[in-house]
Amino acid sequence: MTDISLAPPAPARLAGLTWRNVFALAGFLAALFVIPVVIDDDFIYHIFVTLFIFAALSTAWNIVGGFAGQLSLGHAIFYGIGAYVGIILMNMGISPWLGMFAGAAVAVVVAVAISYPCFRLRGPFFALATIAFLEVFRVLALHFRELTGGATGLMIPLKFGWEWMVFRERLPPLIIAFGMLLVCLAVAWWIRSHRIGFQLVATRERESAAKAAGVDTVKVRLIAVSVSAALTAMVGTFHAMYLTFIEPAAMFSLPFSIQIAMFALIGGIGTVFGPLLGAVLLVPISEVARGWLGAHALGLHGFVYGAVLILVVLFMPNGLMGLLSRLNKSSETSRQRQAQTITAAQAPSERPSLGDAIVKVESLEKHFGGLHVTNNVGFTLREGEILGLIGPNGAGKTTVFNMISGFLAPDSGSVSVRGADGTWHKPTTPADFAAIGVGRTFQIVQPFAAMTVEENIMVGAFHRFSDVHEAREVARETAHRMGLGPWLDAEARGLTIGGLKRLEMARVMAMKPRVLLLDEVMAGINQTDVRRAIDLTLSIRDSGVSIIAIEHVMQAVMSLSDRVIVLSSGQIIAQGKPQEVVRDPTVIEAYLGKEFVHAQA
Amino acid sequence: MDTILQLLANGLMLGGLFAIVAVGLTLIFGIVKVVNFAHGEFLMVGMYLTFLVTRMLGLHPFVAVIVVVPALFLIGALTQRLIIQPLMSARDDHIQIFATVGLSTALINLALLVFGADIANTPASGLRTPIEIGPVRVLSGQIAIFVASIALVIGLQLFLQNTAMGRAIRAVAQNRSAAQLMGINVDRIYILTFGIGAACVGVAAVLIAPLYPTSPTIGTYFVLTAFVVVVLGGLGSIPGAFVGSLVIGLIDSFAGFYIGSDMREVAVFGVFLLILILRPAGLFGKQLNLSHVSP
Numbered sequence: 001m002t003d004i005s006l007a008p009p010a011p012a013r014l015a016g017l018t019w020r021n022v023f024a025l026a027g028f029l030a031a032l033f034v035i036p037v038v039i040d041d042d043f044i045y046h047i048f049v050t051l052f053i054f055a056a057l058s059t060a061w062n063i064v065g066g067f068a069g070q071l072s073l074g075h076a077i078f079y080g081i082g083a084y085v086g087i088i089l090m091n092m093g094i095s096p097w098l099g100m101f102a103g104a105a106v107a108v109v110v111a112v113a114i115s116y117p118c119f120r121l122r123g124p125f126f127a128l129a130t131i132a133f134l135e136v137f138r139v140l141a142l143h144f145r146e147l148t149g150g151a152t153g154l155m156i157p158l159k160f161g162w163e164w165m166v167f168r169e170r171l172p173p174l175i176i177a178f179g180m181l182l183v184c185l186a187v188a189w190w191i192r193s194h195r196i197g198f199q200l201v202a203t204r205e206r207e208s209a210a211k212a213a214g215v216d217t218v219k220v221r222l223i224a225v226s227v228s229a230a231l232t233a234m235v236g237t238f239h240a241m242y243l244t245f246i247e248p249a250a251m252f253s254l255p256f257s258i259q260i261a262m263f264a265l266i267g268g269i270g271t272v273f274g275p276l277l278g279a280v281l282l283v284p285i286s287e288v289a290r291g292w293l294g295a296h297a298l299g300l301h302g303f304v305y306g307a308v309l310i311l312v313v314l315f316m317p318n319g320l321m322g323l324l325s326r327l328n329k330s331s332e333t334s335r336q337r338q339a340q341t342i343t344a345a346q347a348p349s350e351r352p353s354l355g356d357a358i359v360k361v362e363s364l365e366k367h368f369g370g371l372h373v374t375n376n377v378g379f380t381l382r383e384g385e386i387l388g389l390i391g392p393n394g395a396g397k398t399t400v401f402n403m404i405s406g407f408l409a410p411d412s413g414s415v416s417v418r419g420a421d422g423t424w425h426k427p428t429t430p431a432d433f434a435a436i437g438v439g440r441t442f443q444i445v446q447p448f449a450a451m452t453v454e455e456n457i458m459v460g461a462f463h464r465f466s467d468v469h470e471a472r473e474v475a476r477e478t479a480h481r482m483g484l485g486p487w488l489d490a491e492a493r494g495l496t497i498g499g500l501k502r503l504e505m506a507r508v509m510a511m512k513p514r515v516l517l518l519d520e521v522m523a524g525i526n527q528t529d530v531r532r533a534i535d536l537t538l539s540i541r542d543s544g545v546s547i548i549a550i551e552h553v554m555q556a557v558m559s560l561s562d563r564v565i566v567l568s569s570g571q572i573i574a575q576g577k578p579q580e581v582v583r584d585p586t587v588i589e590a591y592l593g594k595e596f597v598h599a600q601a
Numbered sequence: 602m603d604t605i606l607q608l609l610a611n612g613l614m615l616g617g618l619f620a621i622v623a624v625g626l627t628l629i630f631g632i633v634k635v636v637n638f639a640h641g642e643f644l645m646v647g648m649y650l651t652f653l654v655t656r657m658l659g660l661h662p663f664v665a666v667i668v669v670v671p672a673l674f675l676i677g678a679l680t681q682r683l684i685i686q687p688l689m690s691a692r693d694d695h696i697q698i699f700a701t702v703g704l705s706t707a708l709i710n711l712a713l714l715v716f717g718a719d720i721a722n723t724p725a726s727g728l729r730t731p732i733e734i735g736p737v738r739v740l741s742g743q744i745a746i747f748v749a750s751i752a753l754v755i756g757l758q759l760f761l762q763n764t765a766m767g768r769a770i771r772a773v774a775q776n777r778s779a780a781q782l783m784g785i786n787v788d789r790i791y792i793l794t795f796g797i798g799a800a801c802v803g804v805a806a807v808l809i810a811p812l813y814p815t816s817p818t819i820g821t822y823f824v825l826t827a828f829v830v831v832v833l834g835g836l837g838s839i840p841g842a843f844v845g846s847l848v849i850g851l852i853d854s855f856a857g858f859y860i861g862s863d864m865r866e867v868a869v870f871g872v873f874l875l876i877l878i879l880r881p882a883g884l885f886g887k888q889l890n891l892s893h894v895s896p
Contacts, residue, residue: 071695073702117878123694124636128828129877132870135825139866254821255709258702265699299713299817306707313700314687 025273032280033178037171043291045170051283052177053239058263058275059184060231063191065261066270068224069204070115071123073257074130077114077137078107078229080251082236087154087246088147096165100237104230111229112222119221131254138252153247156240165241173242180238181276184231189272191227195462195471200224201270202448202459209446212405214434214463214511255302262305266312268321270450277320282308351542354562355383357418358546359438359515364403364413366396366570373399374410375570381515386537386547388561388578392591395567397550398443401519404548405440406430417515434463439513441504443520443550447492453479454488456503460510474510482506483532498525501533509540516540518549522556534559558582566590603736608854610737616850617747620843621808623827623834624753625801629677631837632774632794635685638701641824642708643799647673647806648815649712652723655810661726662811663745670803677799680704681792689791705820712817720814728811742812749808753801754843761839770794774837826853829873 036048061075085103086096094102118129141148148154160166167173191197202210203217210217240246250256263282268274286301316323359381366374373396381387389397402408404415406429416424417436427433433440439460448456457475458468465471479485482502487495492503501521508516518537522530534556541547551557557564557578564581566574568590574581581587626640637643647669654665684700691697728742761767772780773790781787813819830849834841849869856868 069693069695071698117874121877124698125832125877127698128636128832129874131825132829132873132877136867136870136874139864143861143863143867255706258706262699262703265695269695297714298718299710302710303707303714306703306705306710309703309706310684310700313696313703314684317691317696 029182033174036174042170045174047284047287047291049173049177049242050287051279052174052181053235053242054260054263054283055276055279056177056181056184056235057232057260058267058279059181059188059272060228060235061260062264062269062271062275063188063228063231064221064225066264066274067188067192067197067200067204068221069201069270070119070221070225071127071261072130073127073254073261074132074134075228075232075260076252076254076257077130077134078111078232079236079239079256079260080137080141080246080248081107081110082233083240083246083251084141084148084154085233086237086240087156090156090159090164090241091154095163096237096241097163100234103233103237107229107233108226111225115222115225116218119218130257134252134254134257138248141248141252148248151247151249153245156244158244165238166244176238177242180235184235185272185276187227187231191224192272194468195466196220196223198451198455198459198462198468198471201451201455205448205450206446208407208430209442209448209507210459211407211430212434212440212442213460213507214431215459216431259305262309266308266319268319268324271319271321274319274321281320351384354385357381358383359404359418359548360414360416360424361400361404362414362416364400364415365411366399366403366408367411373570374403376413377567377570377572378413379565379572379575381546381548383546384541384544385562386541386549386560388557388564389548389550389567390552390557390564391567394569395590396570397567398519399570400567401440401517401548401550404433405438405517406433420514434511437512437514438517439508439511439515440517441501441508441519441521443523445497445500445504447495447500447503449493450491452489452491453484453495453503453506456492457484457506457510460507463511471510475506478506478510482509482536498529501525501529502536505533505536513545516545516547518547518551520550520552522551522553530556554582604858606735607737608858609851610734610739612851612854613847614739614743614747614850615853616847617743617750618809618846619823619826619830619849620846621746621750621753621805622802622823623830623842623846624750624757624839625798625805626824626827627831627834627837627839627842628757628801629795629798630831631839632770633681633685633791634774635697635701636828637680637795637798638698639680639705639708640798640802640827641820641822642705642712643673643676643802643820644806644809644823645712645815645817645820646676646708647803648723648810648813648819649716649721651807651810652721652815655723655726662723662728662807665810666804666807669807670800673803673806674796674800678792678796680799681795685795686788686791709817709820716817718817720816722814723810725811740812742808746805746808746812749804750843750846753804754839757797757801757839766793826869829869832873833876 032048032051036044057075057079061072064070064072082100082103085106086099089099089102090096114133118126121129142150156166158166160168162172165176191200199210199215199220202213203215203220207217263278264275265278266282267276267278282305285304289297289301289304312319357380361380362378364374364377377400379387389400391397399408403410406427409428414426416426417433417438419425419436425436427436427438448459454472454475457478458471461471461474461478465474476488479488482505484499484502484506487499492500495503505518505521522533525533530553537547537549537560549560561578564575564578565572566581566584566587573590574584574587622644626637629635629637629640650669650672651662651665654660654668655662684704685697688697688700728740728745730741731738732741732744761771769780769785770790770793772783772785773787777787826849830842830845833848834843834845849872852872853865853869857865860868
């Protein structure tokens with residue numbers, strides 16, 4: 001899985017940037033714009049236009065490469081599409097202001113078409129696929145000469161003025177480039193501070209956990225890639241007007257794609273303003289090297305880029321933003337939160353009596369190769385019931401869980417869930433299950449490591465709320481209830497195993513599930529925590545949630561379960577009240593072997 | 602008929618070329634589990650070294666093997682030790698991708714700084730002589746590459762199967778922690794493997810330099826196809842990579858003739874994307890390697 005390391009995410013505070021930071025940012029951006037105007041030199045103007053363009057491209061890239069964690073090294077595809085569509089339309093007499101939207105539209109179509117099949121590829125393979133697509137586009141651009149001019153390239157018709165985005169003066173291009181940068185930054189900031197941003201990061205960190213939390217992982221990634229491609233194409237259109245000449249080798253270029261990604265990495269991948277910082281630092285160096293040293297230093301700036309990239313990766317993997325936030329943190333006292341006692345042990349409310357069936361599992365079958373892991377498993381769960389699922393290691397408990405939460409398709413058999421409206425549904429995907437109110441935890445905890453505890457729980461809360469403030473409220477409330485209050489701002493990766501197990505539960509509770517599947521939430525935690533977890537589970541049940549729990553901790557099984565199902569070698573070998581089941585000879589035999597039963601007899 | 606035979610011969614020769622470049626890449630990928638984006642630049646460095654040795658000492662290019670192979674072994678070993686090893690525990694593979702991409706960028710531009718953008722021609726030394734075999738004509742240098750690629754594949758396979766070192770390397774590839782518990786120095790194995798992988802591309806460089814003009818970006822030209830071959834052949838499988846190379850060589854040769862020489866790459870990359878998306882374990886991947894596919 002991609003556990004990308006990012007700058008300790010500021011996102012929680014992003015929505016409510018402190019005023020000091022807002023002013024600092026506005027001042028920084030204003031300075032970037034004013035410097036070339038004040039110096040008033042052709043070359044300086046050129047450097048800053050180039051800088052804005054690269055910063056904008058890199059910011060757009062970061063929406064896919066950073067937030068979504070899909071390392072695209074083919075982003076020049078969209079840039080090139082924007083450039084070509086813009087110029088081809090301009091030759092037909094259409095203003096690039098319209099052309100850039102046409103380019104964006106084409107780029108979105110292409111982006112969705114090539115990303116959709118590639119999303120199942122991870123890490124280097126996704127990167128390789130994007131490189132391959134880039135090569136294909138370059139060759140196609142060379143091949144279709146009538147349209148693209150082939151290797152000789154395309155010149156823009158010399159029509160000047162705002163209407164045509166081509167100018168004799170120096171200031172207008174600077175204004176447009178700066179405007180595009182602001183648009184890209186605003187879009188990136190908006191995404192990062194809203195629901196979709198959280199969902200993207202969650203998907204990047206742990207895809208399966210994100211799915212379980214009801215995130216439509218494919219959809220959010222496609223949105224991210226579409227937005228990123230559209231922005232990239234629009235910047236491409238403008239850059240083509242600025243360059244006045246385009247050719248396939250320059251437009252669909254791998255080094256260019258790498259550069260865009262590199263600025264983001266150096267500035268701080270996955271942060272909103274990192275790409276801008278990276279570009280501000282590196283673009284002037286390269287332009288100066290190119291402009292002043294000229295042919296003497298052919299390759300010098302590229303060499304510096306490569307070397308800086310290696311050094312950053314080795315010594316500063318969180319980029320400049322990581323460095324900045326570390327400085328920020330040491331000067332600022334971290335928010336203190338009061339530890340609140342968990343409210344699980346509050347006055348025991350009257351337990352509602354068991355209702356009708358809410359989940360029906362019928363004759364599930366599953367084979368893994370020659371292994372029959374699930375053999376005719378069927379049971380029902382009643383509303384408000386806690387059903388214990390026990391069995392020796394390898395009995396197939398988690399496989400059953402995976403089939404009743406949509407992560408694994410059964411070979412045959414069915415799972416039906418009664419919806420809130422009383423009708424029965426047959427969900428099949430994790431998203432279906434989440435939508436109908438089935439939440440699950442994972443035996444091996446799956447925190448979104450780079451997110452804070454609060455953000456982790458928010459991802460669950462976003463299942464019900466699209467508003468960040470509401471989700472945050474719910475997350476805080478849930479965290480306090482689960483005894484995670486003191487750690488709201490801590491990164492999930494810093495929690496103890498007991499904390500992580502509670503975080504798993506908190507995340508799913510924030511979804512307000514009607515059916516809860518708990519996969520060994522008490523394994524490997526200490527006695528106090530077990531006691532707590534039992535109380536917590538009971539209070540969840542009393543709030544009207546029906547629960548199926550896989551558990552090895554017998555103390556928990558005995559005190560929680562209304563009914564226990566024993567699974568062995570994929571079959572149900574016993575079920576009934578916990579006290580009866582543990583005395584059942586078949587169960588003892590399954591756990592301890594035949595000899596033990598004989599010895600007792 | 603003669604045309605088809607000639608295309609077949611061209612395809613096989615090209616396949617041998619791709620194979621000899623890809624063998625080291627697939628070895629590194631299979632054992633160290635790192636996709637070395639700088640592999641093509643290792644090839645480029647090797648070709649420049651071959652050029653320098655032949656030009657300055659006036660020796661036959663093949664003699665350059667004595668210099669180029671150890672030099673590339675060293676470069677590979679250093680890359681692993683200094684760049685990859687500190688990142689082995691990185692929680693995400695983006696970091697490793699960027700590291701080798703950075704190395705690739707740095708090497709290309711270093712070559713540009715040192716040698717300029719002009720191409721460097723290694724003397725042909727009789728390797729560009731056409732040889733007629735029945736109705737087909739191939740270059741003697743191409744035959745040398747083809748034979749060498751087979752020898753390299755067999756040699757590596759024997760080394761991995763039959764020597765203690767080879768067994769240690771395979772053990773590390775199977776399970777790093779278990780190998781460590783058995784007393785294998787995993788870090789050293791990785792360094793060695795990276796070195797061997799780079800040395801293989803050194804052999805390729807010596808053979809390719811007399812046939813192709815050397816330029817700073819020559820590596821990119823070959824390595825993209827090498828990636829295709831590695832994926833096609835079942836990631837990390839050396840015989841698979843060889844068969845994959847022949848397949849891609851043939852596709853390249855026939856597509857170049859029947860579709861148009863400028864569209865060859867579209868055919869090759871088209872096949873690559875199909876394989877990547879439909880059969881990510883590769884055509885010849887024995888066991889399903891789904892480590893790169895999401896659960």
